[in-house]
Each structure stands twice: as structure tokens, then as C-alpha cells.
Amino acid sequence: MLLRGGAHPPALTMILLTGATGYVGGRLLPLLEKRGEPVRCLARRPELLKPRVGPRTEVFEGDLLTPASLAAAMKGCTRPITSFTPWVPSRISWRKTA
Numbered sequence: 001m002l003l004r005g006g007a008h009p010p011a012l013t014m015i016l017l018t019g020a021t022g023y024v025g026g027r028l029l030p031l032l033e034k035r036g037e038p039v040r041c042l043a044r045r046p047e048l049l050k051p052r053v054g055p056r057t058e059v060f061e062g063d064l065l066t067p068a069s070l071a072a073a074m075k076g077c078t079r080p081i082t083s084f085t086p087w088v089p090s091r092i093s094w095r096k097t098a
Contacts, residue, residue: 012036012037012038013038013077013078013079014038014039014040014076014077014078014079015032015037015038015039015040015077015079015080015081016040016041016042016073016074016077016079016080016081017029017032017039017040017041017042017081017083018041018042018064018080018081018082018083018084019064019082019083019084020041020042020043020049020053020083021043021045021048021049022083022084024083025041025081025083025084026052028081028083029041029052029053029057033053033054033056033057038056039053039056039057039058040057040058040059040060040073040076040077041053041057041058041059041060042060042062042063042064042069042070042073043059043060043061043062044061044062044063046059046060046061060072060073064082064084
């Protein structure tokens, strides 16, 4: 495959997808897989996601709100895609800024 101007595409690098069990991420994941993109999904409950991913997709147990697990999931990934919505008020600290 050639890009515009005859350039070759860069080597495929790992995508970290968060929110793959949700509405947007759940629709984005099969599109990425169909394109042959290498994907790693961050999931709090990987057992719910593993049956829905292709054989080349990695499922990494962790939580986007836990910095250590996010950092571990990002190792080797150069393209993060976040389809996470901060939806659970009890897990997120909201501050009034005005």
C-alpha cells in the first residue's frame, strides 16, 4: 500500500484502546481489527471482552483510573485511543473550578 505522493506507510504500531466494552469502543474495535491494526484493549473485566476480540488482539487487565495499570498497558503502544466516558461519579473526583 502506498500513501499519497508514493510514500510507504509507517510500520504498524500497537494501539491501546480503552473503553472497548462500551458503546463507542465496542464498535471501533472490530473496525480496527478488520484493518489489521495491532490492538491492545485495557479492560477492568477482561473475561467479558476476551470472547469478543479477534485472535491478534490483546486484552490487558487494568483500569484507566489507576495510573500504574494504565502505564503498564501503554508499554509498547504508540497510538492511544480513548473511548472512555467518566460516567461513575463515585470513582472520579470532580472539582468545581469556577
